[in-house]
Amino acid sequence: MVGATEEARLNQLETQVDNGGGEAWEYLCLVRKLKARRSEKVLRHGIFILNSHIARSKLGGEEWTLYEQVAVAAMDCHRNDIANDCIEALSKKFPGSIRVGRLKGMLLEAKGAWPDAEKIYAQLLVDNPLDQIILKRKVAIAKAQGNLAAAVEYLNNYLETFMADHDAWRELAELYISIQMYKQAAFCYEELILSQPTIPLYHLAYADVLYTMGGLENLQAAKKYYASTINLTGGKNTRALYGICLSSVAINQLTKGRNKDEKDSADLQPLAAEALLKDYKERAPEKLALVTAMLRNIKLVS
Known part of the structure; x- marks a missing residue:
């Protein structure tokens, strides 16, 4: 995953290069290192270097890496003519290359x-x-x-x-x-969670799939994975908070309040609802009334 420092450096370089300052080659190298998708920028600055004999001569063997990078960016930007020119240059230099x-x-x-x-x-x-x-x-x-x-x-x-x-x-x-x-999708997310258990995105996606599948057992499991998503994100995942609320309502409808197993986690419902209201109050106060009405409608707040 891209670190915040490297991402900030990339954005800084991009601004500098776009405004005629900084090193275009350094920028292109960082884009390649971080596997960032900046195709239009890569195409513009890459062509500039390739068209400049002085700039291109400074690259040495890296010139061919740039041809490859520009070719891919050109295809992304639907400039197949440029991509074709780059590939032809590479074919002459590396005949038979995989x-x-x-x-x-x-x-x-x-x-x-x-x-x-x-x-x-x-x-x-x-x-x-x-x-x-x-x-x-x-x-x-x-x-x-x-x-x-x-x-x-x-x-x-x-x-x-x-x-x-x-x-x-x-x-x-x-x-x-x-x-x-x-x-089958649930199985894939299970594999991902087993191999990378601290990535909240996988917990959230798995919970969404379980919620979609429905049924008491799946809904209970979905609620647990929404909760783990909240835990992994420090309580900052709005989608998971909604998931707790909606899965709780669905479980209550299926059990009609008679399922003893749900009593231990019943406190998650008001906590999730409270966290949602707090989130909207701070982040999007203009939507607070709408969210409050929705939560009242499903009887999670009074």
Whole structure:
């Protein structure tokens, strides 16, 4: 994850470079290091360096790294002509390169030439069957074509080998949610929580899935994970506070107040409601009356 200090430095450099000061190359290096998505800025400042013989000559071997960075940014910005020029330059310098081959496939994707891109990736996978980037590009192609079933299949196959790829688990969970396979999505979030138990986003997403699935057991579990999200964020997660309130109401409707197991956590309901009101009072006072009315309607405040 990007640290606050590095993020601040990136923003500072970006402002300086945009206003004609600072080092454009330093900025581009930091964008690459932090894997930040600043495609328009990268394209503008990267082209400036590549078009300047003096600036480009100072890069040495890093010139080719910049060509690659600009190519990807150009595709993001729908400037396929620029991306093509960069890829051609890289092809002349590194004939037969796998990395250049990936870029060629990505450019075909950007043009919507899915079958041609798949052919390139298939050829590259012959010699490198475990190339993670190419395997993920296959997922991207399936998604772009609206074939979510194929995307799910590709990701499941990928995760059989690369089980520690947290981004892939999260992507698979989101795909399952989009096709309403909530049980499978819940399994993905369970894997993420097991491997990274201190990330509140996973607890919150898991709670949302459980709440959507419904049923007393799932709602009780959802309430616990909303509570853990609140704990991990120091009580600052508004969505989790809402989750506590709504899951509590749903549980009460199912049990009609007769479930003894709920008595131990009944204090969470007024505490969550109180925290919500305090949050809106400080952050968005103009919405306080609306939130208060909503909580009264579901009988969580008097």
